[in-house]
Amino acid sequence: MVKRDYARIGETVFEETLENGLRVFVFPKPEFGKYYAFFATRYGGMDTRFQKNGQWLDTPMGIAHYLEHKMFDTPDGGNALQTLSSTGASPNAFTSTAITGYHFECADQFWDNLRTLLEFVSVPYFTKESVDKEQGIIGQEIRMIEDQPGWQAYHLLLEALYQYHPVRNSVAGSVESIAEITAETLYQCHEAFYTPSNMVLCVAGNVEPQKVCDMAREILPSQAKPPIPRDCGEKEPRQVFARENSRTMAVSAPLLQLGIKGQPAEGGAAQLRQRLLGELACEALAGNSSPLYNRLYEKGLINSSFYLGYMDYPGCAFLVAGGETKDPEGVRDAILQEGKRIAEEGMEEAFFQRLKKAAYGAYVRGLNSFETLCVEQAQGYFAEQNPWTFPEIYDALTRQDVEEFLRVWIKPEQTSLIVIWPEEAGK
Numbered sequence: 001m002v003k004r005d006y007a008r009i010g011e012t013v014f015e016e017t018l019e020n021g022l023r024v025f026v027f028p029k030p031e032f033g034k035y036y037a038f039f040a041t042r043y044g045g046m047d048t049r050f051q052k053n054g055q056w057l058d059t060p061m062g063i064a065h066y067l068e069h070k071m072f073d074t075p076d077g078g079n080a081l082q083t084l085s086s087t088g089a090s091p092n093a094f095t096s097t098a099i100t101g102y103h104f105e106c107a108d109q110f111w112d113n114l115r116t117l118l119e120f121v122s123v124p125y126f127t128k129e130s131v132d133k134e135q136g137i138i139g140q141e142i143r144m145i146e147d148q149p150g151w152q153a154y155h156l157l158l159e160a161l162y163q164y165h166p167v168r169n170s171v172a173g174s175v176e177s178i179a180e181i182t183a184e185t186l187y188q189c190h191e192a193f194y195t196p197s198n199m200v201l202c203v204a205g206n207v208e209p210q211k212v213c214d215m216a217r218e219i220l221p222s223q224a225k226p227p228i229p230r231d232c233g234e235k236e237p238r239q240v241f242a243r244e245n246s247r248t249m250a251v252s253a254p255l256l257q258l259g260i261k262g263q264p265a266e267g268g269a270a271q272l273r274q275r276l277l278g279e280l281a282c283e284a285l286a287g288n289s290s291p292l293y294n295r296l297y298e299k300g301l302i303n304s305s306f307y308l309g310y311m312d313y314p315g316c317a318f319l320v321a322g323g324e325t326k327d328p329e330g331v332r333d334a335i336l337q338e339g340k341r342i343a344e345e346g347m348e349e350a351f352f353q354r355l356k357k358a359a360y361g362a363y364v365r366g367l368n369s370f371e372t373l374c375v376e377q378a379q380g381y382f383a384e385q386n387p388w389t390f391p392e393i394y395d396a397l398t399r400q401d402v403e404e405f406l407r408v409w410i411k412p413e414q415t416s417l418i419v420i421w422p423e424e425a426g427k
Helices: 063-071 081-083 108-124 128-146 149-161 183-193 209-219 268-286 291-298 328-345 349-366 369-384 389-394 397-407
Strands: 002-006 011-017 023-029 035-043 051-052 056-057 089-093 100-106 200-207 242-250 255-262 305-314 316-324 415-422
Touching: 002 081, 011 209, 023 209, 023 316, 023 369, 035 108, 035 149, 051 183, 051 415, 063 089, 063 100, 063 108, 063 128, 063 183, 063 291, 081 305, 100 108, 108 200, 108 209, 108 305, 108 316, 149 242, 149 255, 149 415, 200 209, 200 305, 209 305, 255 328, 268 305, 268 316, 268 328, 268 349, 268 389, 268 397, 291 328, 328 397, 349 389, 349 397, 369 389
Parallel strands: 023 200, 242 415
Antiparallel strands: 002 011, 011 023, 035 100, 035 200, 051 056, 089 100, 255 316, 255 415, 305 316
């Protein structure tokens, strides 16, 4: 295995690519009495159209999330969640737009738990009866999500920002789309995406790195497979698909969701740099120490629920703001005006340096979490990035970089406004 030391953040990482293509990362933590393992595949809610054996396949929206649910079934009629929990471990899983991850944390019996994790994720077991039964469970989950105003606002925003990119698809799917899912389709998707060469294993704890690799070699398939081509839709225009949309729901105050569509970076180090730059730009524009935030707060146009952040997925990148406000259009206009002002007039160097130090410090503090270490490593690997180069990237970012970012991104034609109005407002 290759050992890499990152002195500036106090981390050591052992890494190796196995013969079957699986990438393994281990963070040795001999001073701790807990363990964390994260086993993930580069397969998420956006990956509904892909090529297998030379043929393009269209699969139902929500299938990656559905597959995550069914992966815990075992051939003996048991459930891997129960197996892991019986040892005192805390297991769970999630499906996002771009990845699906399975993980556990434990204080002992780590190797038994790691074996269970590798076995149930790599060996699918479905029956028609169990798949049909899951439709009711996930359907109920979808209905509960759809009743949440925050989820509705965010989903409407993605549909407004993008015309073609599958990021606009709901990760959980719809009641109608999951009704099309069959055991055969689930097996096809598992065979395509749950292959070691499309996966990563990250472990943190007092473990011998080589033993982690040895166990993965023992349990997982030995053959590497070529990458699976995926379709992210037609090329997106710079402008948004829709400038505005709204719904009425049971909320006490209007709920704002604002999106600003930008161009994704090419990938790799450039994508990581743009993400860190975008996060800094958000803090400069409307972070809770910015002049705009203070003005809006003093006028009662926003409260402590307000946020602004940078997000990206393969093939897309955008800023998203949200929170309660009595004047959604006024908040949108203020953000656009402030972005233009900073781009033209610039910002104080001292203010920029404070923002950069605060962002860097928050990033470093987050590394105290084993989960953060492993998930950041996995996501970085899938994006062909080294996430632990962030100190050098922060060093090189300048005030002028942030000003240029805002000049390019903050434009009315790249902005979508979603509002969830209280039902009594009658909007």
